[in-house]
Amino acid sequence: MKLILVAVGTRMPGWVDTGFDDFAKRMPRELPLQLIEVKAEPRTTGKTAAAMMAAEAARIEAVLPPRCRRLILDERGEDLTTKALARRLERWQEGGDDVAIIIGGPDGLDPALKASAHETMRLSSLTLPHAMVRVMLAEAVYRAWSVLKNHPYHRE
Numbered sequence: 001m002k003l004i005l006v007a008v009g010t011r012m013p014g015w016v017d018t019g020f021d022d023f024a025k026r027m028p029r030e031l032p033l034q035l036i037e038v039k040a041e042p043r044t045t046g047k048t049a050a051a052m053m054a055a056e057a058a059r060i061e062a063v064l065p066p067r068c069r070r071l072i073l074d075e076r077g078e079d080l081t082t083k084a085l086a087r088r089l090e091r092w093q094e095g096g097d098d099v100a101i102i103i104g105g106p107d108g109l110d111p112a113l114k115a116s117a118h119e120t121m122r123l124s125s126l127t128l129p130h131a132m133v134r135v136m137l138a139e140a141v142y143r144a145w146s147v148l149k150n151h152p153y154h155r156e
């Protein structure tokens with residue numbers, strides 16, 4: 001099983017790529033964290049936010065595997081502790097399907113795409129910049145894996 005992080009936005013600042021890669025490369029071979037970036041709709045065309053999110057949702061749908069669990073990241077989502085995320089990770093592994101973790105762009109995610117999610121999770125109650133969410137998600141997943149493996153990265 002693999003974790004596929006589908007994120008709206010390309011050409012991130014160096015610190016974002018470095019931060020994401022630092023945690024992604026620590027993931028074990030049997031649970032890789034792969035990043036797929038999709039282009040954000042230009043904010044200069046006069047389109048409505050709804051139209052821009054719909055265009056981004058179409059790009060996201062195009063890169064999702066036909067069969068996968070969909071986890072949407074959203075500030076209004078379920079608040080999980082690290083241990084609860086670790087248990088969730090374990091359940092996903094038992095299920096066997098790849099898990100697509102989806103991060104929206106500047107306006108968030110299209111409502112229909114959100115409605116298609118199996119799960120919705122928040123990393124904080126604050127609205128976070130989408131670039132930072134990538135790094136925080138990678139750290140959270142690595143930490144959850146560390147809990148499952150009793151790896152010293154996570155300390156009680």
Ligand SMILES: C[S@@+](CC[C@H](N)C(=O)[O-])C[C@H]1O[C@@H](n2cnc3c(N)ncnc32)[C@H](O)[C@@H]1O
Binds near residue numbers: 105133
């Ligand atoms: C700048 S935010 C979009 C904010 C937008 N106003 C909204 O209502 O979703 C861009 C993306 O970052 C992610 N994000 C932002 N804050 C988050 C949080 N606290 N927890 C999880 N994901 C978050 C979501 O995927 C969101 O679509």
